[in-house]
Amino acid sequence: MTTVHEHGPRMNLWKLVPEVYKGMAAFEAAASKGLDPVIAELVKIRASQLNKCAFCIDMHLTDARKMDIPRLKLDLLDAWEEAQGLYTDKEQAALALTEAVTRLDGGTPQGHYVPDEVYERAAKNFEETELAHLISQIVSINAWNRFQVATRAVPGSLRDKSGR
Template sequence: MDLWKVAPEVYKGMSAFQAAAAEGLDPVIAELVKIRASQLNKCAFCLDMHLTEARKAGESQLRLDLLDAWEESPGLYSEKEQAALALTEAVTSLDGGTPQGHFVPDEVYERAAEHFDEAELARLIAQIIAINAWNRFQVTTRALPASLRDGGKR
């Protein structure tokens, strides 16, 4: 299904939400978050798009290659980036929860709050939610990555 063609108002709403989430958020962190969530959600469409965008913006191939193992890559990602990635994983997974019933552990949230002021943190959370929504739309509708549509020339 081409969801965006049959429901353009949904695309318009998602695009507005995405733009609002990105406003004022560090673009490097925003791309890392989009890529990490897309890895967790196995969204080939979004991975293809955001890896391509990150490379065009000058992101190093090493950082992109090791993003799936960011916790095991000392010194490659800043403390702020690591806090954003940890929050991304917690919000994306929402699995199991803590004994207190919290699905995003307090220590993960507090770590992010140490590196982001309240407005930035709100945008970061919105960014994580936005990419998770985009991932779910694309995975559900079997969206074909652009690189596969154009014969792998990207």
């Protein structure tokens, strides 16, 4: 049964297609292997911000807090380029790549690609296999975001309070 609420979930997709959830969970696990957990979490939060996925923002901010990622890094993530000295070169390269892959606009109206300078910056900061994991992590969180936004998944923190 599909339920449409102004601010509630449309469906429990994972209950309806558990094999898709299992596949996504396996993809996520494979993507994150060999990737710095702090960078992985920053990437998940930033992509989720860009995709306006409240469910994933809530989940990954909660996870990041448990990992003791500094609060200021989390608070300023939406403006990471302006927060000089707060993020490492490697984190900045990962965040730039996250934005390019998530948006896929190439920075111009004509292009749908990751700009060479963004990719090269990431390639300078990540060993090739690690870069492959980073790209996979970015693709994975974008897929999770799209599932959660499409079904209007209720963030865990709100669900816990509302009883939904």
